[in-house]
Every structure is written in structure tokens, then in C-alpha cells.
Amino acid sequence: MLELQEGQQIAPEKPCLVYTERGFSLSYQGRFLYSKYAPDRAILGTIQNLTLLPGTLIIAVSPALWLGLDSLLEKLPENCFLLGVEFDEKLHDFADSELKKITENLDSVKKENLLSKVALLPYPDNDYIVNILSGEDFPSKNEASSILPHISTFRRAIPLEMSAGSQFNKEKYRDFASQAENTIASFWKNRITLTKLGRLYSRNLFKNLGNLSGAIDFRKLSRTVSQPIFVFGAGESIEETIQNISRSQLEKCFIIAVDAAAPALKAFGLRIDAIIAVEGQLAIEKAYIGASGKDSLIIADITSRPQVTRHRKKALTFFASKYTDSSFFKNLSGKAFFPPVIPPLGSVGLTAIHIASLLRKNQNVPIFVSGLDFSFSLGRTHGKNTPAHIARLSAANRFSPAENYAAAFRAGAKAIAGKNAIPVITDQALSGYALSFADFFKGMANLYDCGKQGLPLSIQEISSEKTRMYLETIEEERPAFTAEEDSAPEERKSNQSEIHSFLESEEKALNRIKELLMFGNDVASCSCSLEDELTALISPREYLFLHFPDGYKCESHDISFLKRLRSQIDFFLKDIKNELKK
Known part of the structure; x- marks a missing residue:
């Protein structure tokens, strides 16, 4: 390394030490990176x-x-x-x-x-x-x-x-x-989510495994839709769209609805080609009351509530949101029977857009979006005829009005100017989804926002009038989407056998963990220590402890961790046994 004394020429092409009275400075590209008089003073x-x-x-x-x-x-x-x-x-x-x-x-x-x-x-x-x-x-x-x-x-x-x-x-x-x-x-936001819902996601996953063999492989549907795609969320902007674009024009498109938007579209008389099911909790079943999803393809997350798949007469297909980076999920996603994995987008609306991008034949097929507002207006939180709106109407009385004013005044809610300078109310979670939308989909070809109000989505905005004019150029009404059950019985039988084998191996491993925790060294293997065997069995099965506050690590040497883990085994054993009986 070149060390320069006072008075020597500075070489700008590489980092060079420069002597000063208070230590060395550094010159590079014709400038000093530290003071010429006291190099360390600023830092x-x-x-x-x-x-x-x-x-x-x-x-x-x-x-x-x-x-x-x-x-x-x-x-x-x-x-x-x-x-x-x-x-x-x-x-x-x-x-x-x-x-x-x-x-x-x-x-x-x-x-x-x-x-x-x-x-x-x-x-x-x-x-x-x-x-x-x-x-x-x-x-x-x-x-x-x-x-x-x-x-x-x-x-x-x-x-x-x-x-x-x-x-x-x-x-x-x-x-x-x-x-x-x-x-x-x-990471910490995900930890909070997994602490609250991690066990539910994992239990739903095991319950949905039993439905995989009878479902269509999502990979067979990828790149099959050549008609324009219309994705509907449950926000208020859905109302303006379905009022200003006729049903016959909308039905020229492949209609995708988030599950909470299905009742609103059904009330309008619109045929829904596919419903995106992501929610894992009981509350979402309200979206299926009145047979909203009977005539539609259900595209369900593997961690979604299994019971919603009963609300259908048509086909079912699965995808898998990567809700955890665990070894268990990585190993499972590598198996042939497991559905394709998509990024964890956090919102059913974002997931619906991602699914639409996978279904369209190529990037020339336009995707229109409405109802993904990530905000609401005073007294309203969702569009008309959505489950939230119907619930408010059914519970309304003279002491509790149908208008939901409390949502606008809860902690964290704030009023801002949204699209078209229309004032809206949002909060940190909703605005965070809007930012995530921009991160994931900004720059995606032929993606258009038809919503009149809500937070800007950082994609090209288009009015209902222009959308209607475009749809008028499509001459014929497209036939309803007719995805049927998988017609390859040998493939279905093979998948069923692989799923059965996987569940049996998990049942055997859980019973062995249970045995070791109950009887300790009395039943431990001769080839390794009790702790080593427990670690080998527990560490690749993070679903047992993913929902613990410290669930990002396997503490098989900690008695407190093992006691908490023991209390979880019976839940999963019950789910696995029920699936094996099918």
C-alpha cells in the first residue's frame, strides 16, 4: 500500500494513505475521504x-x-x-x-x-x-x-x-x-402473525392434504386464460364498477373474486369464474352463505379453511403461500403432490392479482382490478352486499346503526386524500398492503386499476368508461370457464398414495416424539442420546412449535420448550389420523 508524505502528489485512481499531524487520512478519486487536519474527529x-x-x-x-x-x-x-x-x-x-x-x-x-x-x-x-x-x-x-x-x-x-x-x-x-x-x-411482523395463527395454518395444511388428490393440479391451469381478466376485491370501489359496466360486458372477461367479494358479485347476477380462498379462520365462511361459490372454481391456499371447499359444485385447485421458511415447509414443497408455492403476499387481494398473472396466457392479456381500495369511507368499510356490509345490516337497531363509524375513529386510523382526490380513511395495516402492492406489481404489463376511490396502487389507472369501451371491442361473449375434475385416475391414485405415505410417516414420528417425552431414557435408542434423537425428530417438524413466541428456534434441550411442545402433538395426531381415514 502506498503511503504518502506531506507535499507528495495524490494519486486519484486508487485509495492512498495521506499523512497528517493527527494520523492518516485517505484520498480516492481526487478527494479526501477524511479530514486533512483531524481524520477521526467527524466519526x-x-x-x-x-x-x-x-x-x-x-x-x-x-x-x-x-x-x-x-x-x-x-x-x-x-x-x-x-x-x-x-x-x-x-x-x-x-x-x-x-x-x-x-x-x-x-x-x-x-x-x-x-x-x-x-x-x-x-x-x-x-x-x-x-x-x-x-x-x-x-x-x-x-x-x-x-x-x-x-x-x-x-x-x-x-x-x-x-x-x-x-x-x-x-x-x-x-x-x-x-x-x-x-x-x-x-421477520418480527411474521413472528407476530405466526404466534397468533401459525398452528391454525399448519393444521389447515394437514387437513387440506386430504383434498389434494381429488383437486386439479394448478400447474395445468397456468397460462390457459386468453380472455381479459377482471379481479374484484371487496372494497367500496366495486360498486361504481359494476354499476357502470354491464353484466354482459363483464362476462366477456374471466372473473376472479376474492371470497369476501363473491356475495356482492352474486347479488349483481355476475358469473364468477374463480374465487380465491386464502383466509384460514371461521369468519370467512360468511362469504359462502347463499351459494356464492357453488358455480365457481375454488382456487384455495393450502393453509385456507378446509371447510370452504365444501361450498362448490365445480372444480377445486390449490396453491401454497410460503407462510414459513421452515425445513418442514421446504421439504414438503419439494414433493410431487404438493401444489406450486407463491410468495407470502399477506393480503387476499394481492394474492388474487398474482394468481391472475399466472393464469393469463401471456402478458398481452389485460388484467383489470377493482375493489382493492386498502381504505374506506366514513361509516363504511366494504362494498354493498359483502359479508361485512350484510352483517352490519342484519345487526342494526336503534341503538346500533348499520353505519360503522367506529372503524374511522379507532386507534391508528387516519383520513387522507386518495385517488381522484376523494377523501378516504386508512390505517397502517391497510396502507402497508397498498405499499406491498406497489412493490410487487408496479411495472407489470397490462395491469389496470379500475377503482374510482381508495389508495393509489402505483399501476395505470383506467376509468369504468374506458374499460367499457375496450370490452365493447370484444365481439363475442366468452363461454363460462369449465375446469373439471382431474381426468387422470392413475395420477390421482399415485398422488393419493404419496400423500398417505407422507401422513403415515408424520404420524409415526409424532408418536415416537410423544413416547420419548413420556418415558425418556427408558425407551431411548441405543445408537444415540435421548436429546440427539429428540432433536433429529423435532427440528424438521417446526409446525409443532412455529406458533411459540420463540418458535424460530428448536430448543430440544430446554425442558420448558419440550413441555410446551408435548401439548401440541395430540392436535396434529388427531388431524393426521382423520385424514388417513378418508
């Missing part, structure tokens, strides 16, 4: 004013000389980690060599302590922070990529500019820090 001042909380991932932006590292380490609370990130390859190599110099001068204990709290992200991994935090595979993954503790260690991520090298790639560093923050936040 030390920043660290001094920095407030750190336990469980913080600190993104050390362009660490270069790692000035201030000692002061920062002294200030770190528990469960914190300093991750250096450099998007300039030459500066990255320089920072890597500087960190190695720092560690070489430490004894073994201090070196181990530093490396447990500090690391520089390998240059090829800069674009994969989401994968690294989530523990997912990515193209450049190797042993050096596994430098961060488990994501459950962190509660937040903050960026810290350690040199002026951050100015070379400002947008990249901003996106990197944002991705890290969002990934950590999503």
Missing part, C-alpha cells in the same frame, strides 16, 4: 452522539480505515453487530485489508471478541442482504456469507457513515439500509 463526534439500543444491526457505510471502531465497540449494547458495506470494489479491498491489520494486532481473546461483533460484507454479496438476513440461498453464497447472527438477534437496523466514500454510491447505501430495516421488521 468520533457522530459516535459520541449516537444512541444505540440492544438488538441493533449497524450498517457501517464505507468503513475504509475503520476510524472510530474502538469507540463504537465500547458503546455497543448486547446483541448488536457492526456490518461493514462497501460498493466500490477498490475501497472494499482496502477496507478488508485494514480490518485484517486491526485483527492481526490483537491477542486471540480480543480478536475473537471483535470478530463476533464486526464483519465486512463480501463484495459479491452486496446485493443480497435480504437473503443473508433471511437465511436464504443466493448465487454468490459461500461460507464467508454466513457472517451475521440469526435475524432474531436484531430488532432494527441503522446506517452509520464512516467515511466520505459513502458519497460515491449514496442511492445504493440508502437502498441497502432500507432493505435491511424492512427485512428485520418483516
Whole structure:
């Protein structure tokens, strides 16, 4: 490495040390990355004013000389980690060599302590922070990529500019820090969801496995719809759409409805080709009262409420939302009988759009959207004739009006200007879905928002009048979608046999776990210890503990964990036995 003395010329093409009276500064690309007079003054001042909380991932932006590292380490609370990130390859190599110099001068204990709290992200991994935090595979993954503790260690991520090298790639560093923050936040949001609903999702999955062999393989429906697709949510904007576009024109399209929108479309007399069923709880069955889904293809999530599949005369098909990254789900999704896996989109509306994009023959087939408002108006929460609206009407009396004003004044609700400057009310959850919609579908070809009100979806907006004019150009009314039961009995029989074998293996494993927990070493295997056998059986079956507050880890050595786990086994054994009897 070149070290320059005072008066020597600065070489701008590579990082060069520059001597000052108060230590070395660094020059690169014709600029100093630290002060020429006091190189560490700025970063030390920043660290001094920095407030750190336990469980913080600190993104050390362009660490270069790692000035201030000692002061920062002294200030770190528990469960914190300093991750250096450099998007300039030459500066990255320089920072890597500087960190190695720092560690070489430490004894073994201090070196181990530093490396447990500090690391520089390998240059090829800069674009994969989401994968690294989530523990997912990515193209450049190797042993050096596994430098961060488990994501459950962190509660937040903050960026810290350690040199002026951050100015070379400002947008990249901003996106990197944002991705890290969002990934950590999503992990804990998912943990809250799984704590509340994780067991329900897993139990529904086992119950739906029995229906897979008689259902159509969703893969056979993919890329089969050549007509325009119309996706309806349950928001208020659905009313304007069905009032301004005639039934005959709408029925030229392939109609997809989220389950809560089905009664409203049925009341309008509209034929529904497919209903998307995602909800796993009892409340959703209200959407099927009055035979709303009898004449439609049910496209159900494998974790959705199994009972809704009874409300049909036509075919059934399944997909699988990736509700967990567990080994159990990964192993199951690799089996031939398991339905195709889609990303966890969180909202039935987003899922319906994704399913529509999979069904359309190609990107030239337009998808129209209405009723995905992610907001509501004063006194209303859903469109007319949806289950929520009908429930308010049926319960109304002189003391409790049909209008739902309470929703607009609950904690977190706020009024904003939506599409077409129409005032709407939303909250953090609903607006979060709108942002997720934009993230997933912004830029998708031929996706149009027909909703007159609601939050902007960041896709092309189109009025009902223009949609009607387009549909008028379609000469013939398309025939009803006629997806029938799978006509390959040998394939159905094979799937049934594989599902049966899988359920039997799970039943055997659960009974063995139960036996080991009840009788301990008296029935333990001679080939391994009790704890090792329990770990081998429990760790790939996360559905047993996924809903625990600490369900992101298998603590088979912890007696409290094992007691809680024992209480869950009988629920799943009951579900598995019921499916085996079918």
C-alpha cells in the first residue's frame, strides 16, 4: 500500500494513505475521504452522539480505515453487530485489508471478541442482504456469507457513515439500509402473525392434504386464460364498477373474486369464474352463505379453511403461500403432490392479482382490478352486499346503526386524500398492503386499476368508461370457464398414495416424539442420546412449535420448550389420523 508524505502528489485512481499531524487520512478519486487536519474527529463526534439500543444491526457505510471502531465497540449494547458495506470494489479491498491489520494486532481473546461483533460484507454479496438476513440461498453464497447472527438477534437496523466514500454510491447505501430495516421488521411482523395463527395454518395444511388428490393440479391451469381478466376485491370501489359496466360486458372477461367479494358479485347476477380462498379462520365462511361459490372454481391456499371447499359444485385447485421458511415447509414443497408455492403476499387481494398473472396466457392479456381500495369511507368499510356490509345490516337497531363509524375513529386510523382526490380513511395495516402492492406489481404489463376511490396502487389507472369501451371491442361473449375434475385416475391414485405415505410417516414420528417425552431414557435408542434423537425428530417438524413466541428456534434441550411442545402433538395426531381415514 502506498503511503504518502506531506507535499507528495495524490494519486486519484486508487485509495492512498495521506499523512497528517493527527494520523492518516485517505484520498480516492481526487478527494479526501477524511479530514486533512483531524481524520477521526467527524466519526468520533457522530459516535459520541449516537444512541444505540440492544438488538441493533449497524450498517457501517464505507468503513475504509475503520476510524472510530474502538469507540463504537465500547458503546455497543448486547446483541448488536457492526456490518461493514462497501460498493466500490477498490475501497472494499482496502477496507478488508485494514480490518485484517486491526485483527492481526490483537491477542486471540480480543480478536475473537471483535470478530463476533464486526464483519465486512463480501463484495459479491452486496446485493443480497435480504437473503443473508433471511437465511436464504443466493448465487454468490459461500461460507464467508454466513457472517451475521440469526435475524432474531436484531430488532432494527441503522446506517452509520464512516467515511466520505459513502458519497460515491449514496442511492445504493440508502437502498441497502432500507432493505435491511424492512427485512428485520418483516421477520418480527411474521413472528407476530405466526404466534397468533401459525398452528391454525399448519393444521389447515394437514387437513387440506386430504383434498389434494381429488383437486386439479394448478400447474395445468397456468397460462390457459386468453380472455381479459377482471379481479374484484371487496372494497367500496366495486360498486361504481359494476354499476357502470354491464353484466354482459363483464362476462366477456374471466372473473376472479376474492371470497369476501363473491356475495356482492352474486347479488349483481355476475358469473364468477374463480374465487380465491386464502383466509384460514371461521369468519370467512360468511362469504359462502347463499351459494356464492357453488358455480365457481375454488382456487384455495393450502393453509385456507378446509371447510370452504365444501361450498362448490365445480372444480377445486390449490396453491401454497410460503407462510414459513421452515425445513418442514421446504421439504414438503419439494414433493410431487404438493401444489406450486407463491410468495407470502399477506393480503387476499394481492394474492388474487398474482394468481391472475399466472393464469393469463401471456402478458398481452389485460388484467383489470377493482375493489382493492386498502381504505374506506366514513361509516363504511366494504362494498354493498359483502359479508361485512350484510352483517352490519342484519345487526342494526336503534341503538346500533348499520353505519360503522367506529372503524374511522379507532386507534391508528387516519383520513387522507386518495385517488381522484376523494377523501378516504386508512390505517397502517391497510396502507402497508397498498405499499406491498406497489412493490410487487408496479411495472407489470397490462395491469389496470379500475377503482374510482381508495389508495393509489402505483399501476395505470383506467376509468369504468374506458374499460367499457375496450370490452365493447370484444365481439363475442366468452363461454363460462369449465375446469373439471382431474381426468387422470392413475395420477390421482399415485398422488393419493404419496400423500398417505407422507401422513403415515408424520404420524409415526409424532408418536415416537410423544413416547420419548413420556418415558425418556427408558425407551431411548441405543445408537444415540435421548436429546440427539429428540432433536433429529423435532427440528424438521417446526409446525409443532412455529406458533411459540420463540418458535424460530428448536430448543430440544430446554425442558420448558419440550413441555410446551408435548401439548401440541395430540392436535396434529388427531388431524393426521382423520385424514388417513378418508
